[in-house]
Amino acid sequence: MSGSSLRGSIAITGVGTAGCGEAAGLSELELLALAAHAAVVDAGLTMADIDGLCTANLNIAMWPLNVVEYLGIRPTFIEGTNIGGSAFVAHLLQAALALQAGICNAVLVCYGSNQRTGTFGRRERTIARNSLDPAPYEAPYAPFNPPSSYALIAARHMHQYGTTRPQLAEVAVAARGWARLNPEAFSRDPLSIEDVLNARMVSDPFGTHDCCLVTDGGGAFVLTRAERAKDAPQPSVYMLGVGTAAWHRTISGMADLTITPSVDSGCRAYAMSGLGPADIDVLQLYDAFTINPILALEDLGFCAKGEGGPFVEGGAIGPGGRLPVNTNGGGLSCVQPNMYGTFAVIEAVRQLRGSCGDRQVAGARAALVNGNGGNAAASQATAILGTAETL
Amino acid sequence: MNGPDEEFRLALESGELRLQHCDGCARAVFPPRIFCPHCGGTALAWRPAQGGGEVYSSTTVHMVPKGQAPYNVSLVALDEGVRLMGRVEGRQVVIGQRVTLRVEKAALIFSPEGETP
Incomplete structure (x- = not known):
């Protein structure tokens, strides 16, 4: 049941990003295509080699069709499952199955959004989404989503376990510390705990610095079977384990606000990989809000439930801390174009290649990526990636 | 025939919160459903919430x-x-x-x- 035959069966051979931050004048497809092209070149392939596609978009229902037409590809494997920002981590499982079954040879996972500078802005998108996917049992109370749903999670966590706002702020400060080492990060000014606590309130307990960035950006990566990856120009990064879990859609439907489905997705990824938390050198945890990495650290077994707040204190997950988390600066300080999943995978790959410069985690061999999706930690996808040594 | 969502909405518009209760497992159900998400039972009866x-x-x-x-x-x-x-x-x-x-x-x-x- 663990799917262990998939362990090490596929590799990420190319990664690419484009327009991280502000990319005025570029469309979503253009950002996607720039990142896709960079990833395919990085993999030592051409677009004509791509015969598998995984992609998703928050606004356009038949997005894979837009992408195949624009890229000029005719893939034999098409995967457009959209479970929110975790989708591109979740796609690893479907892509691995397709590659192992011989349905395709090279899968492109890709995303692009111009939500920061696009003429059809965030407000218009929210109105359109709310009318197409109404939440009749929540809409009358006007939660400011997604912040309010995660604020309800954080408030409950604080009530139940004594988690504090300064502990939440530690997550934002650690992310900024990493971002300051990453030339690609969008927000690189110094940030203190006090700055986070004194910021304008959004939906309490969250101020503006507890909430992720709103940026443009494109991200893409290329997957092939492991034996084919040996010819790739870059050091290959292998998929050791992956798992996806989804339990609800709305915050009202979340069984326990302090426990996310990553309890399940993590177990599945660990079981497939044969690794556990102690084996992980670097983590990329989808940080839509400061509470998310705290929940993920607990649910993925890096600390006990309720101890995530104390765990992150004292710069523990920042540069020089005991556990490196979100080394690119995360969605809080690096890039967050509405769906962050591709960027979490890309940073894990760059760390495992040893190509991260000032922010490189020395000797990183195994990385954990946790994707979060939906307005209420609704979907979680966990992947464990490793260097050739970990096979 | 109105579905459970519409039944719920009409009651609420008349000033009453009504909840489905499952005959099979005796649990209350919300949001309204076609079948019970706890036990799969289809016999769901409406009762006013106590408040x-x-x-x-x-x-x-x-x-x-x-x-x-x-x-x-x-x-x-x-x-x-x-x-x-x-x-x-x-x-x-x-x-x-x-x-x-x-x-x-x-x-x-x-x-x-x-x-x-």
Whole structure:
């Protein structure tokens, strides 16, 4: 049941990003295509080699069709499952199955959004989404989503376990510390705990610095079977384990606000990989809000439930801390174009290649990526990636 | 024939919160369903909610248009065993506090027990 035959069966051979931050004048497809092209070149392939596609978009229902037409590809494997920002981590499982079954040879996972500078802005998108996917049992109370749903999670966590706002702020400060080492990060000014606590309130307990960035950006990566990856120009990064879990859609439907489905997705990824938390050198945890990495650290077994707040204190997950988390600066300080999943995978790959410069985690061999999706930690996808040594 | 969502909405518009109760497992069901998400039973009967509950979590939304006051959004655990979103109107909203429901303009508004709105 663990799917262990998939362990090490596929590799990420190319990664690419484009327009991280502000990319005025570029469309979503253009950002996607720039990142896709960079990833395919990085993999030592051409677009004509791509015969598998995984992609998703928050606004356009038949997005894979837009992408195949624009890229000029005719893939034999098409995967457009959209479970929110975790989708591109979740796609690893479907892509691995397709590659192992011989349905395709090279899968492109890709995303692009111009939500920061696009003429059809965030407000218009929210109105359109709310009318197409109404939440009749929540809409009358006007939660400011997604912040309010995660604020309800954080408030409950604080009530139940004594988690504090300064502990939440530690997550934002650690992310900024990493971002300051990453030339690609969008927000690189110094940030203190006090700055986070004194910021304008959004939906309490969250101020503006507890909430992720709103940026443009494109991200893409290329997957092939492991034996084919040996010819790739870059050091290959292998998929050791992956798992996806989804339990609800709305915050009202979340069984326990302090426990996310990553309890399940993590177990599945660990079981497939044969690794556990102690084996992980670097983590990329989808940080839509400061509470998310705290929940993920607990649910993925890096600390006990309720101890995530104390765990992150004292710069523990920042540069020089005991556990490196979100080394690119995360969605809080690096890039967050509405769906962050591709960027979490890309940073894990760059760390495992040893190509991260000032922010490189020395000797990183195994990385954990946790994707979060939906307005209420609704979907979680966990992947464990490793260097050739970990096979 | 109206589906459960529409039945629920019509009751709420007439000023009453009604919940489905499953004959099979005796649990209350919310949001309204075609079949019970707990046991799969299809015999779901409508009953008025008693109106008592406890604040499960709560936030104040500060991102409001100029001139508007911040407002409360809460999740309330009703005594029937379901949790739903509503607005708690009180001097201070505290997780764990007992609240009493009233239906106002088809919305669920709660007040701390003993506080008259």
